[in-house]
Amino acid sequence: DAGVIQSPRHEVTEMGQEVTLRCKPISGHDYLFWYRQTMMRGLELLIYFNNNVPIDDSGMPEDRFSAKMPNASFSTLKIQPSEPRDSAVYFCASRQQGLAFFGQGTRLTVV
Amino acid sequence: KQEVTQIPAALSVPEGENLVLNCSFTDSAIYNLQWFRQDPGKGLTSLLLIQSSQREQTSGRLNASLDKSSGRSTLYIAASQPGDSATYLCAVSSADVDQGGKLIFGQGTELSVKP
Numbered sequence: 097d098a099g100v101i102q103s104p105r106h107e108v109t110e111m112g113q114e115v116t117l118r119c120k121p122i123s124g125h126d127y128l129f130w131y132r133q134t135m136m137r138g139l140e141l142l143i144y145f146n147n148n149v150p151i152d153d154s155g156m157p158e159d160r161f162s163a164k165m166p167n168a169s170f171s172t173l174k175i176q177p178s179e180p181r182d183s184a185v186y187f188c189a190s191r192q193q194g195l196a197f198f199g200q201g202t203r204l205t206v207v
Numbered sequence: 208k209q210e211v212t213q214i215p216a217a218l219s220v221p222e223g224e225n226l227v228l229n230c231s232f233t234d235s236a237i238y239n240l241q242w243f244r245q246d247p248g249k250g251l252t253s254l255l256l257i258q259s260s261q262r263e264q265t266s267g268r269l270n271a272s273l274d275k276s277s278g279r280s281t282l283y284i285a286a287s288q289p290g291d292s293a294t295y296l297c298a299v300s301s302a303d304v305d306q307g308g309k310l311i312f313g314q315g316t317e318l319s320v321k322p
Contacts, residue, residue: 198251
């Protein structure tokens, strides 16, 4: 397995634009997590899914953020509209039997 | 609400030293604890996973211990090398009925090993 795959690796967008981040978890993993990492706040959990069902989205900062997992192989995190304070590295992770693996992250810059 | 704390926030040691990184958590209701390494600009790499029923795990020069009742874990690195320089993060998987499976991270310890 190629591991957790995130795309794009880098995204630069203008304030107000819609941004969609994508994640392909490791096959067979039953949990999927979305995190945001900044120097100020460290690694923040945004939302996580179990068997494609959202379990806890209390970390999603605002209604501008939404996440979906339409099937076991794919998840998206959408920001609409984007703002400069959303600039961060966004990580996706999947887990099975307790062992979590992370993607390489998407570095988002909103100008 | 589970909280994870890592002390110290940063650590600088000379090459060859043995060192210990600390992780504490407030709620002992956990499934497991995982240690990760993060190099600058990179993703997180899993180092060790300790299940709640285990006391320690070893991989090469790394040894992680878990004392669930006191809410503590340590990561021991033997004979440190400059290549060990990175940020080390611990994460607990909550067994709380309202937070089942939630993976909660500490802020990390930034380790620098000087040649």
